[in-house]
Amino acid sequence: MSYLISKTAAETTCPRCRRQTLSAIEEGIPCRVDRAPLTTPAAEITALLDGRHTFVLTPxxxxxxxxxxxxxxxxxxxxxxxxxxxxxxxHQLTIDEMIGQAK
Structure with missing residues (x-):
């Protein structure tokens, strides 16, 4: 018997664009969402029309x-x-950023 795991969200940085995100595993699937919540139903509709899935961040x-x-x-x-x-x-990483020596 197999189970799909879920893990709580953690604040992360997108490795490509360097923006702050929340990352988690939801029912076995890794997901990354924008840190800022959508505050209106219209904002969620816009995201869905743009082809982006939406998620609830539970308490x-x-x-x-x-x-x-x-x-x-x-x-x-x-x-x-x-x-x-x-x-x-x-964002092209420098050698210093890759080894954690960025100033």
Whole structure:
């Protein structure tokens, strides 16, 4: 018997665009969302139309994917966050940044 694991969200930095994100494993799938929550239903609709999934960050720190049923029911408490999408060009790391010696 196998189980899909979920792990609580942790603050991370996107390795590509260097923006602050939240990363977690949700039902066995790694996910990364923008740190700033979506504050209106219109913001969630815009994210969905842009092809980004949305997640609820629960009070216990788990990210839960919002499918059509969860969006319609809106019963899971927490803040809503959009899947992270890089908006800037990739940041070329220097050798110092790669070994942790950046100033």
């Amino acid at each position: 216990r720190g788990y990210l839960i994917h919002r499918d059509a049923g969860r969006i319609a029911g809106n019963t899971i408490p927490g803040t809503i966050h959009a899947e992270h999408q890089c908006t800037t060009k990739a």
